Amino acid sequence: MKLRPVLLVLLILCGFYFLTTRWLPSGAMAGLMRHTPNNLPATTTTSPTPHFTHTEADAAPAYDNEELQNIAVYKKALPSVVNITSTEVVCCDFFLRPVPQQGQGSGFIIDNQGHILTNYHVVEDAQNVEVILWNKKHFQAKRIGVDPIHDIALLQITGAQDLQPATLADSTHLMVGQLVYAIGNPFGFSGTMTRGMISAIRSVLLPSGNRIEDAIQTDASVNPGNSGGPLLNSHGDVIGITTMIASNPNGGADQSAGIGFAIPISTAKAVVEDIMKYGHARRPSLDIVTLPIGPDEAQQIGLPADNGILIERVLPGGAAAQAGLRGGTQLAYKGRTQVMLGGDLIVKCDGQDITTPQDLSNALNAHHAGDTVVLTIYRGQQRMTVKVTLSDAKVASNGQEA
DSSP: OTHHHHHHHHHHHHHHHHIIIIITTTSTTGGGGSOOGGGOOOOOOOOOOOOOOOOOOOSSOOOOHHHHHHHHHHHHHGGGEEEEEEEEEEEEOTTSOEEEEEEEEEEEEOSTTOEEEEOHHHHTTOSEEEEEOTTSOEEEOEEEEEETTTTEEEEEOOSOOSOOOOOBOOOTTOOTTOEEEEEEOGGGOTTEEEEEEEEEEEEEEOTTSOEEEEEEEEOSOOOTTOTTOEEEOTTSOEEEEEEEEOOOTTOOOSSOOSOEEEEEHHHHHHHHHHHHHHSSOOOEEOOEEEEEEOHHHHHHHTOSSSSEEEEEEEOTTSHHHHHTOOOOOEEEEETTEEEEESSOEEEEETTEEOOSHHHHHHHHHTSOTTOEEEEEEEETTEEEEEEEEOEEOOOOSSSEEO
């Protein structure tokens, strides 16, 4: 019986606690629990809401002229650019089973028959070549012909509908400072476009050891995977084939350092024409090893002209040898490099002045193997002209071959 009062007190306390904490502060009797001076009606206060303003962007923002040009180039060129995956077997696993290795590059469609231009090194030694179009459709590609000297390969796909070929420009009159665009698949990121300008037009030595005359140097970002893709002018026309980037002399990753090179499209067009007509590239050549001569060298050697191309060596049985041109007979040194002096000095080709290797390359690339050109030369102090029938190019063991 003594326990009953205790339980009753606890019950009253629990009920009071529940009433004051759960019901009265927020329920119907909440107003009775608040103190309202002078019998004024109870009010509820809220903190002021801060005023927030912002500027709305236009629904369709206007593009400036530079942006419009970038967009126009991209829209025009993208449908012709392809991703190329080459597969080759280069090693075996622990059980001597062949292990395929894949490489990636770029290319671009040049006609409605499905012909594609790319770099030779992209498909070199490949047992299988797959092409992915801009619309993600996959096709197996056939290798039609290659030119390892110029690092050019011609492929073809069949069965593709509504192809959009690239427009090929003329690269013989490019100027340093022109805007250029590179589209390709760097590191596998398809449809990537970068922009820059032509930094220089120069002769470059490819990793294969072959030399490309009039290569287009650009600061447009070029990375692994861009190889074989188009280099475009501001109209979206192809002026070159992206082929390589400058190597870092201090080592490091093989990636863009602001110096990339492209093969001029005029050179590529001549190669394609030969492949389509003869089944292989027939690059016109004089079959000589040459040394460019400037005013300082001409004065030191005692030559009768300030500029020209000195023939160091005539390749046996070649075009120059058959025409009677002569190479050097006197060993000398230019810095630490051995050179041969005393050969014929070429100063004109078909009436055009020849002062640099690029001049001679341009003159020869305007012809085909089998054509005849007229060279103006100095043999000693005697000026004379010689007719030469151009042959297919041969790879010289050293020096600069023409």
